[in-house]
Amino acid sequence: MDVLDEELKEFQLKLEAILKEFLEQGRVEVYGNLRIIVTSFDKIACLKGNTIYVNIKMQTYPDFVLRYIIAHKLVHLFPEWVDLISGLITIGRVLEDVLRVRVEHPGTYIGHVNLYLLELEDGKLLVDTGFRQTAEELVRSLRDVLRGSRLREVVLTHIHNDHTGGVRDLRAAFTPEIMMHQQEIDVIGFMRGVVERGGDQLRTLGLDERLRRDVLDFFRFNLQHLSVDYEPLRGGEEFASVAGKWRVVPTPGHTPGHVTLYDGERRVLISGDHLLPNETSNVSYYPVEGYDALRSYLRSLVLTESLGPELVLPAHGEPFRNVKERIDYLLAHHRRRLMEAMAGAGRGSDLVGVARSISWSRGHFDMLGPIDRWLAVLETLAHLQFLINEGFVEARLEGEKVLFAATGRDGSELDRILHKIRGER
Ligand SMILES: [Zn+2]
Ligand SMILES: [Zn+2]
Numbered sequence: 001m002d003v004l005d006e007e008l009k010e011f012q013l014k015l016e017a018i019l020k021e022f023l024e025q026g027r028v029e030v031y032g033n034l035r036i037i038v039t040s041f042d043k044i045a046c047l048k049g050n051t052i053y054v055n056i057k058m059q060t061y062p063d064f065v066l067r068y069i070i071a072h073k074l075v076h077l078f079p080e081w082v083d084l085i086s087g088l089i090t091i092g093r094v095l096e097d098v099l100r101v102r103v104e105h106p107g108t109y110i111g112h113v114n115l116y117l118l119e120l121e122d123g124k125l126l127v128d129t130g131f132r133q134t135a136e137e138l139v140r141s142l143r144d145v146l147r148g149s150r151l152r153e154v155v156l157t158h159i160h161n162d163h164t165g166g167v168r169d170l171r172a173a174f175t176p177e178i179m180m181h182q183q184e185i186d187v188i189g190f191m192r193g194v195v196e197r198g199g200d201q202l203r204t205l206g207l208d209e210r211l212r213r214d215v216l217d218f219f220r221f222n223l224q225h226l227s228v229d230y231e232p233l234r235g236g237e238e239f240a241s242v243a244g245k246w247r248v249v250p251t252p253g254h255t256p257g258h259v260t261l262y263d264g265e266r267r268v269l270i271s272g273d274h275l276l277p278n279e280t281s282n283v284s285y286y287p288v289e290g291y292d293a294l295r296s297y298l299r300s301l302v303l304t305e306s307l308g309p310e311l312v313l314p315a316h317g318e319p320f321r322n323v324k325e326r327i328d329y330l331l332a333h334h335r336r337r338l339m340e341a342m343a344g345a346g347r348g349s350d351l352v353g354v355a356r357s358i359s360w361s362r363g364h365f366d367m368l369g370p371i372d373r374w375l376a377v378l379e380t381l382a383h384l385q386f387l388i389n390e391g392f393v394e395a396r397l398e399g400e401k402v403l404f405a406a407t408g409r410d411g412s413e414l415d416r417i418l419h420k421i422r423g424e425r
Contacts, residue, residue, distance in 0.1 A: 011059045012038050018063075018070050019052075022081075034077070036070070044133075047073045088134065089141045091117075094319060095268065097243035099145065103130040103138065105162070110279075113162045114315050116270050117145065118261075119242045123152035126176070127261060127270055128315060129166030132225050138166050139173045146174075155233070155248070156180040157272025157315065158258040159187050161222050168225050181250060182232040184257030187286060191219045191226075201287065208352075211377075214370035233259060246270070251304065253297025254281045256288050262307055269309035274300060275326065277317040280333050280361065285381035292389055293382035294334065298421050301327050334383075335418055338392075339411060341383040345393050345404040354404055355380040390417055 015036045023034070034050045045054045052073045058066065075081050094100045094116075101115040115138075116127040124146060130138055142151065151174040156164050159180070167178060194201055195216060202212045235250040244263040251260050251274040261270040273281050283297045305327050312326075313319050320326070337358060344357030355376050356365045362372055384404055387393035392409045395402055 007059065008038060008056070011056070012036070014063075015054055015066065015070065018067050022071065022074060045069045045073055047076055050077065088137050091141060091145060094313060095243065095266075097241040098268075098270075098313070100313065100319075101126075101130075101138070101141070103134050105131050105134060110162060110316055112316065114313070114317075116313055117142075118239065118246060120152065121240050121242060123150040125153040125155060125239055125241075125246075126151060126170070127155050128157055128163040128272070129154060129170055131162050132165030132168075135166035135169035139169050142170075142174070150174070151176045153239070154178050155259070155261065156184070156230075157260065157270075157274075158255040159184050159222075159226065160255070160273065161225070163272070163315065164222075165225055167228055171228055177231050178228055179231045179233050179237075181257030181259050182234060183250075183252065183288065184255060184259075185230050185232055186288065187256060188223070188226050190287065191223060195219050195223065211370060211373060215374050218371055218374070235259070244268075249303070249307070251300035252291070253283055253293060253300045255284065256286050256291050256293070256296070258300075260304075262309065264307065267308060267310040268313065269304065269307070269311070269323075270313045271304075272315050275304060275312055275323070275330075276314045277312075277320040277326070279316060280330060282375045282379055283334070283382045284375060284378035285385060286378075292385055294338075294386040295389070295421070297382075298331065298334065298418070301330055302422055331418065331422070335414065337379075338383055338387060338414060341380060342387055342392055342406050342411060345384065345387075345406050348396075348398075348403045348405040350401055350403055351377060351380060351384070354384060358383075390414075 015038070019034070019036055036052045036054055038056055039053045040056050041053060043053070043055060044058060045052060047053070052070060054069070058069070071081065088104050090102045092100050097119045099117040101117055102112055103115065104112045113128065113130050115130055118125040118127070126142075129135070151170070154167065154170060154176045156167070156179065170176065171178060199212050199216045202215055233248050235248055237248040239246045244266050246261040246263050249260045249262045251258050254273045258272060258274055260272055260274055262268070269275070275281070281297070283293050285293050305324060309323050311319060311321055312323055340358045341354055344354040349357070358365070358376070358380060360368065360376055362368060365373065365376055368376060384393055384395070388395060391407060392411070392414070393404050394407050395404050
């Protein structure tokens with residue numbers, strides 16, 4: 001038996017022990033042929049009859065996640081076990097017209113996502129929809145909360161799967177209008193194009209075959225739930241609630257069509273991923289005509305500051321108030337990252353080389369998981385694009401490869417430029 005088989009066997013035994021423990025709790029009379037099989041399927045875990053198929057990739061998951069996933073699957077066989085996974089969604093009031101719907105997602109770096117349910121004058125509006133894996137629970141919880149009132153609209157702050165994963169299930173259950181900014185709808189078209197052409201564009205970004213395959217898989221996975229009809233937002237739309245008025249404020253940068261909702265009277269911002277209390281939002285390059293992701297992000301921060309929110313309801317983490325401090329921190333963070341990217345480019349480096357020279361909050365570039373590595377590459381490119389536009393870095397083609405190199409323009413000039421962006425409003 002080789003090493004891999006040993007590991008597999010150990011993993012299988014671990015899963016069986018969890019299953020046995022659940023069964024020994026005595027609430028199920030028939031054991032029957034209930035079993036777990038480790039597979040290499042794409043799905044993390046699925047259920048067919050009395051067999052739970054668990055993906056081999058889950059070997060690296062912490063025990064509590066395995067327990068959660070197995071319990072989750074068992075609930076379909078034994079509905080009375082629903083309390084095993086209860087607590088996945090907690091709903092609490094944060095304002096007279098706003099409920100916070102916190103959806104746990106163990107096993108992901110981000111851990112949970114906050115959705116916000118607004119009480120409009122004529123129904124309810126939900127901001128974001130959580131992961132696809134938690135969509136069924138979300139529908140169940142919302143049915144309890146809605147109690148006869150209608151979910152009229154769903155506003156998606158942006159395209160990421162922790163915000164859009166529940167869209168299909170929600171639409172099937174409540175038929176709300178699904179709204180997303182036009183620029184974000186265009187990104188779906190871009191993803192579709194990349195998948196249809198087998199990821200050629202990713203090769204020109206300098207991604208190796210493996211990373212390219214992972215990204216394509218990720219796009220394919222997301223396109224499954226993103227393929228619905230959207231009502232496009234352009235910014236400025238208003239939703240009157242029972243206690244105020246929420247206006248759509250585009251805040252591009254995290255993604256090209258990211259939006260927030262702002263109540264100027266009460267100075268409350270529902271910030272999506274634009275502004276988070278503990279995380280620095282990823283700022284990703286997108287091949288959208290005229291789009292400079294980092295410049296957009298910095299401008300969106302300055303815009304947010306000028307709106308003067310006193311309370312921020314973020315998509316991840318707890319509501320917070322120290323907005324100005326947080327924005328100062330983020331501006332300094334990106335200044336630092338620009339300097340690192342400039343130094344990383346040095347006399348000539350490819351994209352991944354520059355990405356390796358940046359200090360990532362989740363660890364060294366080579367140690368990141370495939371999706372984090374993809375986000376890090378896109379964030380590096382966003383910083384390089386800004387530096388190129390300002391004349392600090394140039395890109396040149398050497399053979400088949402794009403190399404980035406510092407032009408020698410003095411880095412201290414950067415402060416003047418960042419200052420100017422801050423003073424633009
Ligand atoms: Zn996001
Ligand atoms: Zn998010």
